[in-house]
Amino acid sequence: MSTLRPPLRVATAEPVATLPREAGLAYEPKFDGHRMVLFAADGRAVLQARSGRIVTAAFPDLERAAAELPQGTVLDGEVVVWRDGRTDFAAVQRRAAATPGRAPALARALPASYAAFDLLAEGGEDLRPLPYGRRRARLVALVGPLGPPIQPVPMTRDPGEAQTWLETLPALGVEGLVVKRWDQPYRSGARAWRKLRRTTGRDAAVLGFTGRPEHPSALVLAVPGEAAPLVSRPLTPALRAQAAALLPRWTAPGTGTAVAPGRGEIGYRPLSPGLTAEVEAGTARHPVATVRRLRLPEEFDPGVPGERDPGGGGTNKV
Template sequence: MLIRSRAGGDLTGAFPEIVAAAADLPDDTALDGELVVWENDQLAFERLQQRRHRRAGAAAQTAAQWPAHFVAFDLLRLGTDWTGQPYRERRRVLEELFTGQRLQPPWTLCPATTDPQQAAEWLQWSSVGMEGLVFKRLDQNYVPGWRGWRKYRSRHSTEAAIGAVTGTLATPTTALLGRFDATGQLQYVGRTTVLNAAARQSLARELQPGRPGHPWTGWTFSAGWGAQQVLQVRLVEPVIVAEVAVDVSLDASGRWRHPVRFMRVRTDLVPSEIPLFGEER
């Protein structure tokens, strides 16, 4: 049994429950899929990140605390190489594998459909943290290292307050966003993608340097999930509201997992009028 990440890293030791479940698979089987962890009826990506570096006893402990599931997307091998076969054939054999072996959790077969109405219904599953849909051609073979399918992310617009920026106040590069919680504390919810020239100019006209006692004083912010790099940020007064385009990927704390896209400054809103931290929107 071998579990590899998209980048080729060996994750076998981090997920002993998946290794144990491999006894249910025929010899010489290779599947393409994704490991997921559920917490409070939502996908908990940060728990998965925490688990991937655990080994031995620590891996067994976290497997009991945050068990993983393997969601199978595609079939690569089943006794012979299936990558040269069209997707419709690979999918047929993958479904037969699940029914013939009577596979149960942690094995999960990713649903698939050719019905547009069914696909549209799945896009409503945003409350569990599902990012969107992947579209594959039925006649397409599987080419390792190359993605010939398209991913559609569910997105919507919402608002957050700007609490800090990277770059300078005159030429901000990205904006760090926050929302107030029920106690009135400003909580970090995510960061924008790199701002374009127009967005930088509009923000530069509005940003004010953070005063002493800023709620994020002494905080550190990383460049992304699993990144060791610490961002150099400049605190600003959290009085500017930004409208942003976000996908539905949230961690267990309610933060946006992916960078969001800045749309505009909402001069008609104040931070007390935007959703509270942790609210679904």
């Protein structure tokens, strides 16, 4: 029986601007999903978000799969939902925010996969003091034969191959690479790794939204380099659903106005500071911005309405 119990603080990554290439490194693809620790103990599975919150009820499909792991196993990894050949971040956020009543239907409509990138315990043994290379070998031996929905992430020690991944995998929804030292122990609660994102998007502060809170049509954004707020292009159905679930928690009193391309000045509902969006910004006759995804502040746990997590939870990202 594993000595590790939730809540367990996870290791995180420090952003870097270029691909590290020194000796003794390992490279893993960074999937665009929801960070989760899986515990198999006492004859059942427990699923913990990065914040420490137990999210087992939101993922009944992964609970069933994790129950097949040997007792005393603890995995760290990323939950993703695959749609049309790539990961769908909005879909996995819908899964994470599901109520117990809605979770089974969402599990059938949007089945989750678990990309395991570390083995923290096996057979009750705490493996965190071991070097990453030894943990990786044991992870592959344990999880590799299981098959979907729980599988080990790919890994390479070749920086050339890692560079190829960085250039080609974003088409599948992979947002970058996580870089780890081969001889490094697992450091719970520390920024022990490095993360390199590859994206053509920019982060913009979300100032407000147009439409109704339950059916927002566009976001009002402060895009770096633009002198005035921009009204985004209409949100996709998936983003609209995600925004509708989040906006009531952030709506501030009052109203504002912004200029929408082709529509002139329009009114919008303002939001409290904290939300950002990754946008693809372009320039035609008027500046335009397409929202690619919403980002949450580090202290916010998206699965608990109206609650902020002072313990360092948040986006459930690496």
